[in-house]
Amino acid sequence: MNVFLAQQADRIELPAIDYAAILPMLIILGAACIGVLFEAFLPKHQRWPGQVVLTLLAIAAAGVALGAYVGGSPAEGTTTLSGTLSIDRPALFLWGTLLALALGAVLLIADRSIEPGGAFVAQAGIAPGTVQDRAQVGSTGMQTEVFPLALFALGGMMAFCSANDLLTMFIALEVLSLPLYLMCGLARRRRLLSQEAAVKYFLLGAFASAFFLYGLALLYGYAGSVKLADIANATAGTDRSDTLLFAGLGLLMVGLLFKGSVGPFHTWTPDVYQGAPTPVTAFMAACTKVAAFGGMLRVLTVAFESTSWEWRGVLWGVAIVSMLIGAVLGLTQTDVKRMIAYSSIAHAGFLLIGTMALTEDGLSGTLFYLLAYGFTTLAAFGVISLVRDSTGEATHLSAWAGLAKRSPLLAAVFTFLLLALAGIPLTSGFVGKFVVFSAALSDGMAPLVVIALVFSAVAAFFYLRVVVLMYFSEPAADGPTVSVPGAFTTAAITLGVAVTLLLGVLPAFALDWAGAGGFAIS
Amino acid sequence: MAQGGPDAGLGVYLPLVLIFVLALAFATLSVLLGPLLGPSRFNRAKFSAYECGIEPSPQPLVGAGRMPVAYYVTAMLFILFDIEMVFLFPYAVSADALGLWGVAAATLFIATFFIADAYVWRRGGLDWN
Amino acid sequence: MTPTALFLAQAGADATVSTGEAISFWVLAPIAVAGALGMIFARNAVHSALWLVLTMLSLGMLYLIQQAPFLGFTQIIVYTGAIMMLFLFVLMMVGRESSDSVVEVLRGQRLAAAILGIGVAGVLAGALTRALADVTPAPPLDPWTPEGGAAGGLGRLIFSDYLFPFELTSALLITAAMGAMVLAFTDRHGKTGKRSQRELVEARFRGEYERPSPKPGPGVFATSNSVATPALLPDGSVAPESLSELIESTSAAKLSGERKQVAGDTPQPDAHSLTGSEEQSEERENS
Numbered sequence: 001m002n003v004f005l006a007q008q009a010d011r012i013e014l015p016a017i018d019y020a021a022i023l024p025m026l027i028i029l030g031a032a033c034i035g036v037l038f039e040a041f042l043p044k045h046q047r048w049p050g051q052v053v054l055t056l057l058a059i060a061a062a063g064v065a066l067g068a069y070v071g072g073s074p075a076e077g078t079t080t081l082s083g084t085l086s087i088d089r090p091a092l093f094l095w096g097t098l099l100a101l102a103l104g105a106v107l108l109i110a111d112r113s114i115e116p117g118g119a120f121v122a123q124a125g126i127a128p129g130t131v132q133d134r135a136q137v138g139s140t141g142m143q144t145e146v147f148p149l150a151l152f153a154l155g156g157m158m159a160f161c162s163a164n165d166l167l168t169m170f171i172a173l174e175v176l177s178l179p180l181y182l183m184c185g186l187a188r189r190r191r192l193l194s195q196e197a198a199v200k201y202f203l204l205g206a207f208a209s210a211f212f213l214y215g216l217a218l219l220y221g222y223a224g225s226v227k228l229a230d231i232a233n234a235t236a237g238t239d240r241s242d243t244l245l246f247a248g249l250g251l252l253m254v255g256l257l258f259k260g261s262v263g264p265f266h267t268w269t270p271d272v273y274q275g276a277p278t279p280v281t282a283f284m285a286a287c288t289k290v291a292a293f294g295g296m297l298r299v300l301t302v303a304f305e306s307t308s309w310e311w312r313g314v315l316w317g318v319a320i321v322s323m324l325i326g327a328v329l330g331l332t333q334t335d336v337k338r339m340i341a342y343s344s345i346a347h348a349g350f351l352l353i354g355t356m357a358l359t360e361d362g363l364s365g366t367l368f369y370l371l372a373y374g375f376t377t378l379a380a381f382g383v384i385s386l387v388r389d390s391t392g393e394a395t396h397l398s399a400w401a402g403l404a405k406r407s408p409l410l411a412a413v414f415t416f417l418l419l420a421l422a423g424i425p426l427t428s429g430f431v432g433k434f435v436v437f438s439a440a441l442s443d444g445m446a447p448l449v450v451i452a453l454v455f456s457a458v459a460a461f462f463y464l465r466v467v468v469l470m471y472f473s474e475p476a477a478d479g480p481t482v483s484v485p486g487a488f489t490t491a492a493i494t495l496g497v498a499v500t501l502l503l504g505v506l507p508a509f510a511l512d513w514a515g516a517g518g519f520a521i522s
Numbered sequence: 523m524a525q526g527g528p529d530a531g532l533g534v535y536l537p538l539v540l541i542f543v544l545a546l547a548f549a550t551l552s553v554l555l556g557p558l559l560g561p562s563r564f565n566r567a568k569f570s571a572y573e574c575g576i577e578p579s580p581q582p583l584v585g586a587g588r589m590p591v592a593y594y595v596t597a598m599l600f601i602l603f604d605i606e607m608v609f610l611f612p613y614a615v616s617a618d619a620l621g622l623w624g625v626a627a628a629t630l631f632i633a634t635f636f637i638a639d640a641y642v643w644r645r646g647g648l649d650w651n
Numbered sequence: 652m653t654p655t656a657l658f659l660a661q662a663g664a665d666a667t668v669s670t671g672e673a674i675s676f677w678v679l680a681p682i683a684v685a686g687a688l689g690m691i692f693a694r695n696a697v698h699s700a701l702w703l704v705l706t707m708l709s710l711g712m713l714y715l716i717q718q719a720p721f722l723g724f725t726q727i728i729v730y731t732g733a734i735m736m737l738f739l740f741v742l743m744m745v746g747r748e749s750s751d752s753v754v755e756v757l758r759g760q761r762l763a764a765a766i767l768g769i770g771v772a773g774v775l776a777g778a779l780t781r782a783l784a785d786v787t788p789a790p791p792l793d794p795w796t797p798e799g800g801a802a803g804g805l806g807r808l809i810f811s812d813y814l815f816p817f818e819l820t821s822a823l824l825i826t827a828a829m830g831a832m833v834l835a836f837t838d839r840h841g842k843t844g845k846r847s848q849r850e851l852v853e854a855r856f857r858g859e860y861e862r863p864s865p866k867p868g869p870g871v872f873a874t875s876n877s878v879a880t881p882a883l884l885p886d887g888s889v890a891p892e893s894l895s896e897l898i899e900s901t902s903a904a905k906l907s908g909e910r911k912q913v914a915g916d917t918p919q920p921d922a923h924s925l926t927g928s929e930e931q932s933e934e935r936e937n938s
Binding site for chain 3: 536539542594599601630631635
């Protein structure tokens with residue numbers, strides 16, 4: 001009892017909180033909570049406008065807060081909340097990228113012009129195919145819970161990018177994943193496919209989280225701490241068990257690579273991209289990739305730089321497998337959404353090359369690549385949502401034949417985006433590949449760069465196949481129509497295309513931002 | 523429970539075990555006593571469905587006794603409160619070392635959690651129909 | 652499980668163990684083993700789950716005895732509470748009477764499971780032998796330090812070093828609640844949904860239905876208390892109101908026989924049968 005009282009006497013101090021630094025994330029998470037309250041207390045007809053205004057305002061406010069902070073932020077970065085969050089230049093760049101991409105994705109989610117009521121089901125609890133389900137097809141309502149869920153996912157992604165210890169990272173990983181699992185299952189059309197996608201994503205994602213957690217536990221056993229800096233210190237010593245270190249790192253990386261849909265951990269990607277509502281696919285494809293690679297960059301650079309010789313060989317293999325699967329299986333796809341999914345797997349391989357470099361150029365190159373790829377893929381999914389027939393989106397490639405004759409503008413925009421994905425000069429994709437590959441070259445990864453170039457060429461073939469199909473085939477008589485998008489979708493596609501073009505023509509300013517500083521080590 | 527400190531004997535846990543055993547014995551006994559002591563005289567009326575209702579028809583082999591998925595909300599709410607309790611337990615034991623600051627942090631946690639409850643409540647998830 | 656218990660007992664004999672610990676162990680360990688065996692051999696999945704609850708409860712108690720109060724309580728609150736509850740929920744959703752299919756879906760599944768099971772048992776036994784032979788027993792931990800792993804130390808850590816992840820957890824809780832509502836809850840009180848009990852009562856008294864009260868039940872002369880049995884009026888005739896249209900249409904053949912029996916048109920059953928018609932006939936004789 002005496003021991004107990006004596007020890008209780010020392011007070012625990014409030015950890016220092018740098019509110020200005022974490023304000024953007026607090027705004028997003030706070031707005032998500034307010035969004036839930038909107039869902040609870042607003043009458044049905046006010047929910048959609050309320051949520052749209054709240055979500056867009058929150059993202060804009062977070063952007064302003066971020067901009068205000070960046071100007072005066074210390075170049076070497078800062079850690080706050082007892083070192084659980086590290087707000088440094090790469091984190092700020094990733095936050096900016098995430099906010100901008102989420103703005104576009106939310107615009108796509110909010111769109112109700114292409115399909116009355118939007119791409120989301122009115123009541124997800126009604127079983128597909130029942131009488132009640134047929135009755136709700138005509139309704140113009142939607143589950144407006146999508147908006148707070150998207151904000152929670154965004155907040156989780158922001159926390160994930162700046163998490164400075166593995167525990168925070170794990171919780172952020174769950175905060176970003178759970179809303180995505182849910183949102184995948186809410187499509188208005190083809191509901192069974194959508195629910196299947198949600199179940200697959202959830203089950204495989206839960207597995208990946210378990211891998212991450214197991215790796216975390218082993219690394220804690222190795223270093224006696226979950227903080228990245230402590231793990232880095234522990235790797236400098238020699239008397240600890242290497243088995244724990246590399247088993248832990250391996251399991252941790254499986255979890256991270258899964259989220260980035262890399263290489264052999266990609267199996268969920270095509271099904272989920274295809275089944276999820278297209279705006280959610282856009283959000284997932286653009287933002288999750290940014291968050292996953294942001295986290296991977298930080299973990300590898302801050303905690304495992306000194307052991308890079310040991311693990312780099314394995315990641316070489318993973319990158320090659322990822323590019324191989326993406327490029328080769330992408331060739332055989334007959335569905336546009338699945339094709340973009342395989343393209344994202346190939347791109348994940350390219351991104352991994354930059355991530356492995358662990359140099360300043362590698363960091364800035366990967367960050368730039370993430371920015372460029374995010375906007376291109378966002379706009380691509382925006383375009384895909386416009387090509388429709390009576391059953392919803394016409395995603396089968398045969399439906400896209402001769403689309404240039406029906407809508408030259410749409411075909412031109414999509415061609416431009418596909419060229420950017422292929423990495424043709426004057427698009428952001430070319431600059432992204434160039435900076436990543438040159439960083440890898442200067443870090444002594446020439447063979448890998450050669451392999452990557454080969455796979456780029458293979459992947460370019462399936463993008464060009466779609467271009468040829470759109471321009472040089474005769475449209476089918478009962479082919480799909482191209483919807484005229486409303487203001488929201490137009491804005492999102494325009495944003496994506498404009499950034500893709502801008503980063504292709506004038507990449508210097510973005511490259512400067514991306515290379516403004518390294519990770520805060522503390 | 524930990525008042526004894528690290529070096530005290532482990533005898534402090536003995537009462538706990540005794541209660542566990544008592545509870546187990548009581549539960550087993552009550553279940554066993556019923557059929558043993560109760561009179562077992564049956565007739566047709568006793569075997570039929572209670573009071574009113576259609577006489578039960580045989581259930582299919584697969585999928586018999588299934589519960590509707592709507593109860594999932596109840597299950598989930600239970601788990602949320604459960605998890606909340608697990609977090610508040612460490613707070614409660616070290617509350618005086620944490621002071622006002624700890625109260626504020628715990629309140630923030632509970633307040634955010636109540637947002638979820640407010641949502642479930644307003645949407646009718648707590649109604650029993 | 653039994654060899655494990657033996658090993659533990661031997662370790663207990665070597666290190667200093669208080670009587671309390673020894674007694675608790677010998678009480679709890681057999682219960683845990685019994686629960687585990689019961690889980691494997693129970694035919695009904697729900698019974699399996701309940702056996703597992705017993706094992707987990709005993710393990711929780713064992714943790715408490717090992718001076719890990721937080722782990723012990725978490726085991727009881729989270730595992731036996733939350734996780735087993737989800738387990739049971741899933742079992743109920745699948746159907747508590749569905750039995751295992753004996754068809755092997757994956758070829759060689761049982762063989763692989765057996766080999767892996769033996770492998771895991773081997774690894775556990777190996778680790779345990781090594782722990783008993785080579786590792787010196789650690790001194791008891793002080794639960795009031797973070798290293799002690801008890802609630803007091805954890806509370807300090809959660810509210811200082813890991814404050815942010817702790818608060819972030821509430822975002823997970825909100826998402827979970829929303830997810831459950833979105834996926835599993837349908838707004839039944841909307842325009843097209845079912846009426847609530849209260850609305851039904853009000854509608855009945857407003858006269859939207861035939862009568863405000865339920866239809867008459869089988870009554871004292873009934874041979875069965877099923878709604879399928881019609882009620883009898885004082886003169887012995889069948890009350891037409893008590894005939895449910897639904898039942899009429901579904902099992903008319905069965906009912907007509909029963910109605911005849913009630914009306915006394917059929918041959919009387921023998922004196923030992925426990926049907927109402929016997930009393931009925933007696934009453935008719937008395938009157």
